[in-house]
Amino acid sequence: MRAAFCDQMQRRKNETLLALILLDLGERIEYARMNILPSVEHYKAAMALVLERDLESFRDDMSQSLLNAVRYIVVRKALWASSEAIDLGVFSCLExxxxxxxxxxxxxxxxxxxxxxxxxxxxxxxxxxxxxxxxxxxxxxxxxxxxxxxxxxxxxxxxxxxxxxxxxxxxxxxxxxxxxxxxxxxxxxxxxxxxxxxxxxxxxxxxxxxxxxxxxxxxxxxxxxxxxxxxxxx
Incomplete structure (x- = not known):
């Protein structure tokens, strides 16, 4: 995963973004089962990948689904686990x-x-x-x-x-x-x-x-x- 994140070509692929989303999901499951606090590393990395990509790379249905998944993660973190104000304008612009x-x-x-x-x-x-x-x-x-x-x-x-x-x-x-x-x-x-x-x-x-x-x-x-x-x- 780290190798893919460091590779410029891999960073723009849906598979890399999906992997980060699944890692965040795994941490949330672990938190629900064993009360181990999840880190912010994976969702911040997912946000970084979203910001790097241009509008044209989010035209297909799979990319749009991943975009909405990242949006959900960010909103959930902000509403229940973070004191940071959120700005979701980037997601709206990429629709x-x-x-x-x-x-x-x-x-x-x-x-x-x-x-x-x-x-x-x-x-x-x-x-x-x-x-x-x-x-x-x-x-x-x-x-x-x-x-x-x-x-x-x-x-x-x-x-x-x-x-x-x-x-x-x-x-x-x-x-x-x-x-x-x-x-x-x-x-x-x-x-x-x-x-x-x-x-x-x-x-x-x-x-x-x-x-x-x-x-x-x-x-x-x-x-x-x-x-x-x-x-x-x-």
Whole structure:
């Protein structure tokens, strides 16, 4: 594997990218069975190979499937095991010219990144350096509500024919209008984007349960004054 990764010709082959994806999968299985934390080496190497290749090398179905597999790995790492913000624009740009999915997916990616940042800020405010600071918690609650609103607006912006019930079904014949629809919006791609949306909804729900309800500016000011008076007396 190392020899293939160091060879410029081998690096551009689907087989090399597939091998890295399978190695990452093997680590996840090992983690599930024996609780051994997986490394980030394989998925970062897969990302490096994706970034090296040009658009033309991802035209065939196998390459597109591998691209979506790498995208899934990166999103999963970012949502559950990493504090890094994610930018999935590279995957959208490498899709088969489907501008509709590019715009919608990229808009959701921006919301995902902001939610991940908020999650880290909430953790710092509840258990870290700014633990128990009322004005910090209040600001984070306001940010969470804004992200809730943005996610609702994103859901409203999704094309009506993206609804899962409008995706292709093997029971429909070749003359069905749904067959034409799925050529524009592939069912696995739409399902992946919907899944990201559900993950963000769950993250926001967890954040909202961790944070107190936003308080008024007057209450925050009183909290600051009380804290200052206590410090002065001490």
């Amino acid at each position: 088969k010219g489907r501008a509709e999915t590019h715009t919608v997916a990229l808009d959701l990616d921006h919301i995902v990144s902001r939610v991940l940042v908020l999650r880290n800020q909430v953790s710092a405010s509840l258990w870290g350096e700014y633990r128990g600071t009322p004005w910090a918690l209040n600001q984070l609650s306001i940010t969470r509500r804004l992200l809730d609103t943005q996610l609702v607006e994103w859901i409203k912006s999704v094309p009506a024919n993206w609804h899962p019930f409008l995706q292709s079904n093997t029971n429909f014949g070749t003359s069905s209008w749904r067959r034409d629809l799925v050529e524009i919006y592939s069912s696995y791609e739409v399902a992946l984007i919907y899944n990201h949306c559900r993950c963000v909804q769950l993250l926001l729900l967890g954040i909202s349960q961790s944070l107190p309800s936003p308080v008024s500016d007057a209450n925050v000011t009183r909290g600051i004054e009380t804290s200052t008076n206590i410090q002065e007396r001490a």
